Amino acid sequence: MNRSASDLPQTPYSEFLNHFTTSIASLFEKENIDNLSLSRGLPPSVWKEVMNLKPLSVAVPKEFGGRGMIVKECLGILSAASYESLPLSLTFGINIALFLEPLAKYGNEAVKEDIFWHFLKYGAMGGLMITEPDYGSDALNMRTQNELKDNSYHIKGTKHWQGLTGMADYWLITSRNLNAEGNLGRDVDFFIADTHQREQNIEVVEYYDNAGLYMIPYGLNKIDIKVPEQNKLIPETTGLKMMLDILHRSRLQFPGMGMGFLKRMMDDSMKQCKERIVGTSNLLALDQVQYQIARLQSFFTLSSAMCAKSCSISGIENDVSGSGIHANSMKALVTDMMQEAAQINVQLSGAKGYRISHIGGRGIMDSRPFQIFEGSNEMLYTQISEGILKDMRKKKTENFGTYLAQDDKTREAVKLYNKELDFTINNPLSQRKMIDLGKIIARIITINDLLELNASGFDQELTDNSIQMVRHEIGVLLSSISHHQNLNALNDISDKSDWKAF
Template identity: 40%
Template sequence: MAIDSAAAALNADGHKREIDAYLANLEETAKRVFSGRIDADVMGSNRGMPPFVLRDITAARPLAAFLPGRVGGYGDSPLAIQGMLDVMSYQSMSLGLMMGINGALFIQPVSKYADREVGDRILTKMAGGHAMGGLMITEPEFGTDALSMQTAWRATDDGYAIRGTKHWAGLTGWADYWLVMARQQNDKGALSQGIDLFICEQDHPEQRIEVIERYKNLGLFMLPYGKNKVDVRVPADHRLNGGRGGVRMMLDVLHRSRMQFSGMAIGFVRRMADEAVAHVRSRVVSGATLIEYDQVQARVARIQGQLALISALSLYAAEHASATKDLSREAIAANSTKALCADYMHSSSQSLLQLVGAKGYATDHIAGRSVVDARPFEIFEGPNDVLYTQIGAKIVETLRKKKTNDLGGWLRAEYAAGADIAKLGSELDVTIGERPAQRRIVDLGVIVSRLHALNALCELASRGFPPEHVAAAAGTAAEEIRARLDALRHDTALTPADDLLQRAPWLSYVQTPAS
């Protein structure tokens, strides 16, 4: 037994060294490609990705992180996945997202749920860097309400016919393979409540998806988005089948992708932190460097605290989000990770822009680009408001089943480590009504997401993470939690007015000064 344990440890160390070497090569390649050759030009106002970028990046095999060992990948290693996304996103958010789309939204579900022969043929081609894949869910009339989609499939003699319209799928017009989500249509034209996923191969005439409009996306200029017409016929072995309902399979895919958001977020926020620190240490204002000002110190500390919390969630994903696990029921952890990471990406980019000032408000500056590149992450793959609502609603349901309104007691029991590191003692003593307003449910979702991250931070701290960064993270999350707890205690109703204000609505209230 001792010999077996030693052999396993040796293999694990060897695997880690192999991944470290793989990531080091990726980092050197990405740094070389993005250092001066394209930064000011392509990452400014131009769209698309120069061929040499894809050539050089794919030569370093970034997608090997997601690919199973049977086709030459790293066996879907969470260590390789989180590390690769970090490296790519540090240099370019578009590049990081491109890898995330290919890996989390195509390679992983195909590897896990597709027919083995079909899947391995496609994944082998992707392993060579000769193909990309994406996922089509959203429709023009059905975004957040995705399960009401109108894209329909029906069985044919030799497979399935699928018809509908999809949009905002990353890699529109670029992907060689698509996973298309659709609902079954019966003989009367009615659509079922369930959903299914199908592989479409663009090189096959009957499976080709037509791009009918290309969108001028506000940010992420390197990635193409648009509207797509789906009118295809696919073989029977192109339907994904995980031995479970389609909704549960979809949740497993999306929850894993949301947990892996931390890989993209850590690279992005790490870049924001590095840029911010470099700027405030060199910029002199009124005879002092910016870092000497208390307000600036607080901004930088928050960015660093956000980075540490994302680091903790990245560790959590590396140890809890492997492809072998069924994550369909892990909504709180997955939604918390995605929403918090997206919030912090946007917040850190806004802080960097504020610190840099006017120079940063340009499409060819990292600060300006980062603001528009980070913003959509709070929208796609589940808008943050919706994800926070889902988290909060689940907690309200749990309290109702326990027949208690003692929210504070439940939070202290469920997130004891997080509450302790953030020094949230009696401040958590808050009750919640039987049917709280939706905005208060959102507040609750934010609180739980931060406590989930704080629990992960405690684990990271116990393994030797730098104490100064742990303290910044705990203070950052505690500040946000206290603000939301205050909102729960003092619920102020906000109701929109029926009438719209006209031109210069203040004009009639001007008082003429007495002579």
């Protein structure tokens, strides 16, 4: 029998997902996930039970014994996990989008079998190291270097804020080649490090006291390793394009992590509002509560549309290096919705919601970094606007609505908002206006995806309500753009600013 042949029965996906969903719910009920969330990490016995369910088999190719890397299956696992625990879902998301998918698409055939075998057989985990202490989102200026010596790449540098720090068995590490003149090349290289090999082990200098996501260790990593030549990922063209393909694919699959979390916030909030009696009726009798629940249902609906769209465009067979606008829209909007959903849930839950042992309370802190990592949302919204405005200038189109009506990503949705989007842009916009414009574009793109899903039979009332909710949000954002004043921070506020003197 071939080593890569799986001993996993290839059960139908619905059966596989149902078994995973019920098992995780039962495990976390038995172990009390609310108490587990009060301490760092998960006990090894709990991790073992989780990984025994083979959740990451969805992201292993069939020829290596996995379920075949079907996006629908990957997002389904992410969603099922995030309904119970957002950190657990992020752990899977890191493994799937930032290690297993890049390995399957760009890895050397000589190393794939052994790594995939360890994931399936022993519950191995992998992560990605890009971020450096001095360069954050400015990844192209990273200082981690690689140099080929005697059939091995010597990699040196410092990375931090990698999820699964000190816990992952394998790492994808980004670096730049050190040339003969001692300068770093402009392109980016990716290498696989197997931490169980002495020369590839990565030193954890410090573990961070992350404010949320307690289950996942983060920290500062010192890299001084040697890896064989075959551990280098093989780009189709350039390393930069490969990095964009990897990051955009990850952003396109963020809705999988958001989906279950948003549904949990919606379900728990609805239950709370039905059961909580104020005076002679429950909370649902209040108009503001109706609006908040409707918002949660809209978040659920828009995330559903994103997941469905991602299934058709984000598989590894597709090159998504040029899909920045769609990818950034999904990542930024779904993570904004996650944070807002947690805030709503806590508000509706009252005092009991303001506890780490409450899923809404810890959900505020657990969802918050989603708006920051893999590109802060302000940066992504700005990039969305820059991409659209650049193309508008290229096509010599000043009317915003007219342009969107010609773009496949927005063509159908713009018909619903003709009145709101009928304006021209013929002057440079400040960044604060670009961010608001990016938020509008992200919503139009998502409504376009929702109309596609609705045409396939998705619930009409949920669709209609989301269309109206987004109409309201677009109106607020347009008002924000038109009323932005050129307010800037003052250099010195010490003079005449102490109220006690007056």
